[in-house]
Amino acid sequence: MSLTLACRLMRRELRGGLKGFRIFLACLALGVAIIAGVGSLAAGVRAGLHADARSMLGGDAEVELVLRPATAAERDFLDRSGTVSESVGMRAMARRDDGAARSLIELKAVDETYPLYGEVALDPPQALADALAKRDGLWGAVAAPALLDRLNLKPGDVLRVGEARFVLRAALAHEPDAATGVFILGPRLVIAKAALTETGLLIPGTVVNYSYRLRVPAGSDIPAWEADAKSRFADAGWRIRDVANATPGLERLLDRVGLYLTLVGLAALLVGGVGVGNAVSGYLASRTLSIAIFKSVGASGRLVFATYLLQIAALGALGILGGLVIGGLAPLLLARLLPAMLPVAARFDLYALPLSVAAAAGALTTLAFALGPLATARAVPPAALFRAPSEPPLAKLGIGVLIVQAATVIALAALVIATSSDRPLAAWSVVGALAALLLFRLTALGVIAALRAAGRPRHPGLRLALANLGRRGANTPEVIASLGLGLTVLVALVAVEGNISLILDKDLPQRAPSFFFIDIQPDQAAAFDALLASFPGVGNFERVPSLRGRLVRLNGVPVERAAVAPEAQWAIRSERGLTYSPTLPSGSRLIEGEWWPSDYRGPPLVSFEAELARGMGLKLGDALTVNVLGRDVTARIANLRSLDWTSLGINFAMVFSPGSFGGAPETEMAVARVPPEREAALEKAVTDRFPNISTIPVKDALQAVGTIVAAVATALQATAAIALVAAGLVLAGALAASRRRRLYEAVVLKVLGATRRDLLKAFLLEYGLLGLLSAAIAAALGTLASYLVVTEVMRTDWVFLPGAVALSAIVALAMTLALGYAGTWRALGVSAAPYLRNE
């Protein structure tokens, strides 16, 4: 076989132009564009993160301490290491001077060296030091615009924080080291560190973060400095970050979002791959006669295979190129829209790696899905010339082709996994995507087998519809599989979203508390209780002790070295709230073990949340060590509890036996519920009486959760939309592939006396059935998926929502009928003569 001959034949075959390959190109370009676009976007954001890492971290390195400032020895070490900027962060309440409005704030007190890197921008413009300075007996403050809105303040107005009064001198237009977490309840207020003591908020036990940012001399070895710091102050509880991991939370988020979107692209590519396969198969079927002629004049099967493989490769390259252009350029165009949504100034550019990954994924997908039809083409017998043109021949795929096909799929999976930042998650997701596609295909094949077995209805239109759906070589399984996949995502999404809304909008507001009260000092507890007891309408009141501590060892093994499942990692990442109780807290259910006697005063015991225990591989009797203010406390697990997180009450993962923490400073936290119209009055009453107590309105928390849910829902909607676009392409491709047959059938039926109405009815029945079958499978699997997500992941009650199912049926019918009609209306008016003449 000569490759040049194959190339020559391929060039001649390409003279036909791109007709018949539009769907092929669209499917391929869509998947490649998404993978390339997402990859380029993530690379741009990551480059922005790294470029701004110093100013986002606020220094070359940062040492963070919770609850206590650095000791003199610690501070001395830091000062000898470079220039130090100290800032103190905590939650507090800000009130208008007249007491008419108040708000929870994220308070930050900074010293004169702040910021070490980056610039603070103020409105009206002025130097930060001037804005915070004490003038005419009052300290200055600058606040995020949201606080100005909430308290209806303008520069020059006075506000109170704790026991101190501040003049608001400017709005904070840009804060270089702004917090990047997604769950921030209060707007930022910046004051001078020297002013903090005047607020009276620095009470032992109050959650305060002390942050020491360091600017080291150029050329310093930061990792070596970190190692030195850790060895010198091993038990100090320092949390050290440097520019290499300046924003671990944000990077983790970016990784997850990037991976998720890459998987969306992969899913689109897989569904699109079905369309690629259909398009290749339809094209090659139309070339059956040419192939038979090639073979009758001496072409080998290998030459035929090589010719069309080259052609598909050439067209595939075109589709991939189109996808790369769209995916590579989209972030550059989006750059104008995105800055407002991104926490960093992304650096959008053409990045080689994501574009290469997208191109490789596109090439592998094309190969995986085109191999089958190519093998069929190779098997076309020259005898086809002697038969009336009918169905394309169906060849069984040889073992060689199957092996190559499997190898391409494995290579595709390996590519996605290898280029992902979270390989286990990527691996599971790839397996899930492939399994879903396989499940759909099998389900579709089962449904078709059932259709064939169901017998032949007498109604000619219905019979024609069923015959067309079950016809040998029909694309029905592929269409049902791809459409079903898109619809399942839609059903699951709508059902999960509906269940969340039920909880957020109806269920939670009925039983959730109105406020969390934090930083209640032990000596204020009695007065606080009395205030709430005397306040009309207060219910569900509960107050518990609260401490902060870090989980440091599991059965003596430092947590950094312990095997902790990803879903339990959050609990060891930073300081957690701890409490102790003589009795089982409300909202908890004992699953295993016994609660300690209410008068227990023995060695520390702990009640652990069952899911976390499983994630950390812990069981009854195991030892946990927490570090509270530098002191390690080791407790045995006495029992395991399950929590109802959705109660939004006080839920501590770790509840210790009384006396476990000795005399460690603690505060109290409380929840209470009042009728909505009394909420403002209660907040005022508490914060007027106790300026140091912060109130967290649950409404705000719910709103924050709602915002996150909405963002996730948008991402999922985009997924469903992309999956449905890909499915629409597959459907359109299937229609295009069967167009000739449909025209022929329409002509024969017209000759036999079928009116256009008869034909339309038969086509609509066929596409209606196709839509309904896809919708039925999607309804079943999507509902099951939503049930699993709601009960297993969210661990709450699941409600069947018929609306989701109805929506999928409507979308499916609308898609199949609209595309079906668009694809067949020509058949209704086609002239019979050309199809009936003898060749």
Next chain:
Amino acid sequence: MILLEGVEVTLTSAAGAVNVLRGVSLAVGRGETVSLIGPSGSGKTTLLMAVAGLVRPSAGRVVIAGTDLAGLDEDGLARFRRDAVGIVFQAFHLVPTMTALENVALPLEFAGRRDAFEVSADCLASVGLDRRGNHYPAELSGGEQQRVALARAFAAGPRLILADEPTGNLDGATGGQVMDLLFRLSAERSTTLLLITHEVELARRTGRIVELADGRVVADSASRGAAAAY
């Protein structure tokens, strides 16, 4: 039964307009059997299609069984074919996704006949295929497929049968059997038959032979009074 007056058909293609029929006039009486002969490209198939209402003449009149086809829209023509005309093609043109019985039943079903399948079964039996009703076209030989097509053409009891080289895809012996069947069924049901053929022997079995050349009727045995001239 068939009345053509000055029928002209012009087909347009990328290469330009082609006058396929140039003023054909022809009258065929009820129960007559007529062969259309002539070289390739003489307009035989186009004439047959004009009679079936599958192409519209650019000039002239086509009246079949008293119905002027010019007065019917596309669906009207479909109904007219359903009720009055049966067509047999060289390439059979069976619906590949339907069984033999279902193919035969189609025109009856389109006509809303409740006894469609009983009548079709009888028709299949009349062409000797009563045991092949559940087979798909691909499972039948060429001769059997053409017999199914014959059964389908006669199923609705048409007054006119149009056959376009029905033996063109069959071997001699099978073709002979099919033609015997076609003539027998036509005679039994007194159906008018218009047959296109290249075979003079076959043409001689019809009562009248019409010869076309270059889109015109150049000879008509009826006008000479004898088909024997061929």
